[in-house]
Amino acid sequence: MDLNQRDNGQQNYSDLQLLPMRPAKQVMQLERLGSFHQSRLSFMRTLVRRMVSENWQITSPMFDLDEQGYGTVVYKVDAKYGTFSYVLFSHHLDPESRNDRVIANQWDLTMALCEGTVDAEQLEFLRNNVPKQEAGRVDSRVLVLSRANRSARTFDYVVDELAAGRQPCVDTLAEVGYLYRTTAAYGSGKLGMADWEKVRTKHRDFARPFAAEMFTCFMLRHFSMEQADYLAAQRAPETAAKLNTEIRRYMGIGNSTGLGMAPFLINHPLLINQWIEMRETALARVVAASEVGVDGATLARLETAIKRVIQHLGEIITADERQNKSNVLVGDELKHLHQWLRDQSPILACNHYVWADLIKYAEQNCRVETQEVINTLLIELYPELVDGLEELMDVEESMQVMPEMSVSQLQQIIEEKYDWALAIDFSQFESMGAFWYRSQEKMEPRLGQTNIDMGMEKEMPLAIGRRVRECYDLLCAYSQEHPQQNVAHFIVQYPTYSGIVSRIQTMAQSRYGEIRENLVHSDVLPIHLLRCKLSFFGVSKFDPRSRLWVRNTMFQGAPLISDFGKPFVDDWQFPIKPVLAYS
């Protein structure tokens, strides 16, 4: 937090450019990005707000399942601006064939989100292609293609309990939190689907990044519970119970995310910058709002939210020792912060910029993950200052060389904006101890170890820091010989550097710029990249399975379709176990 700016009484906080934003050198550290949690700007949150407030109507003109729950279901979605169809195929899958990896080729469920209504001919086309996923082809009427696998631990248990006329035990459900786990949601024109540009310009209901993909997962959640109810009723028509509404809200959708997501963050730096800038703008607005102190009710809301996060963290079950330890430590630090807030509340109520004080206190006394929990909770307190930013999460992604720039100016930009890259000693083996490549298996991105794994010569260009270093060294030598020359001439001399030059020049104009990490270091933790993106999606309950992939839950705690159109308080983040009336 730039307190010098904050203390300037001439600040105009209505102007985004003048808000006291956190500096890039703090925000863009990979560990911090990997500590982000969902916020009001996360795509699931904005989608849910829209669906509830606009009262989207969802019906099922086809619910054709057999007694085993296999068959075809079509949901008709009447959103505010258009009609869509969510087509789902439920298949028998041998448990030994159940695989969450990208390289899998069979799933329990496969789904497609389509524009308009679906006739018999299109349904047949989808039936022939959607179950094949990457091995099939769809067309531009399809917005999203997805698939999911059953949770071996919970699905049968829930159906058994419901068939027996009982509600499943919340504690048992809490160990998993979902009935199905999605392993991919493809959009943006893959496999013949509609381009993002078409979705953005033609379908206002899904004209925000990943809105259609998130909706596909939301509908999967809805179906998963409808299917459980259906199967229980098939088994015991007279006595079966329906899943309790509170439990339904508590149930989410599982998600497995691996390295496939990591290159996205490096290949879309302008988009990532935009997401982070909006989140940081939200935080800055919140801090600015506390200029003359905060009232007791707001402080109390923060205290309640902190207690909720402590409970949420305590309920996460993960086999990952590092994550477990982190959850405990963050919980302890939040308890400490909670007490600090209580002790300080009489003073805080009239302090200038209370939230800046809290953020500063957290930065001095807490680990990065706790700091980011606090930041997220502060953003939650002021929906009126934050929610409008959701319309600014998209950006045109175009890199452009500025050929007229002098080589000395480009050198200076690198020294200022890429100082983190110049600080890396690439002569050390560890600094180039890893490399990213695409496997022949479905082009899956993988991380190899230099001098051990094959394929270094086909490395993906994700080592931005190293490339910047190479470019800088060449520039220094070139500018010694041609001090008056411009970038155009440098590129004519070294044409293979045009890509990194355009990236440097373009990103230098952004507020947050690049992720400041050497992604080819031996000890790189790609899981931070995954978690950063997943936080913008809006997932919770991170459960790392290694440093390369993570399980999590989506929409846990979110409203149900039956809640659409009803009064709604958007506070379903950090889900906690429901307390049922009968328990």
Next chain:
Amino acid sequence: MKVSKNELMASLKKAFEGLGFQPGDYYDAADMVVWLETHGFDGFDRLQKALAYLNTTAPNHAVLVQEDEQNAVLDGEDSSILLCGSEAVDLLIAQVMQGSAARLQLNNCYNRTFILQRLVKAAQRNIAFVAFWRQEDYCVKVSVAAGAKLPEYSTFAMTELLEPQTLTIFAGKELKIIGEQFSAQLVMGPLLTTFTEAEMAACYLESLERGIEIDEELWQMLDDLVARILVESTESSRAGAGD
């Protein structure tokens, strides 16, 4: 078969990477192909011709052979605009930014129609361009107003013998300035055909709405090029994906 624009971009980028293009080059080359195809300029046919050459040689760029304040000459050394189009346009932009108008001649280069996309993109920096070249027995002229999203594309009968593999580009703050400064060099023969902005826009919207038709053989050819950048999967490499 039909593919989406995004899908085509992704495939082309990787295919060009398979041909040895570097990151800046394969982004630009993919942009050029997609732009031409989606705006009705037979991008795939032109791509197939380019691939026949690119597939047999290492990527090479143009070299600067002559330059003064308002003129530059590059030798494409028989390369493709897919590889040397960007550096030519960048050089021209740099010259225009220092003066009011400039001229660049790129000799010994192929697939010149691909330059359209680079000129339209560069025009977003409020620079106008006029380009012309000989195509078989006629002349192609392209004009892009400063800030324009689409070019004017026309063909003319030839009045003088242009070098067969040369591309000439003029740039200035406005089309009017280019016309004034280089009027003698921009005299064309009788107009033969014009491809209107409306036709280009209609092609683009159609491709966005219904996808882009691509010959399966060409799609397979791209897949084969993409395969060059893939690494064989082994048990050990699977561990590098999270097993």
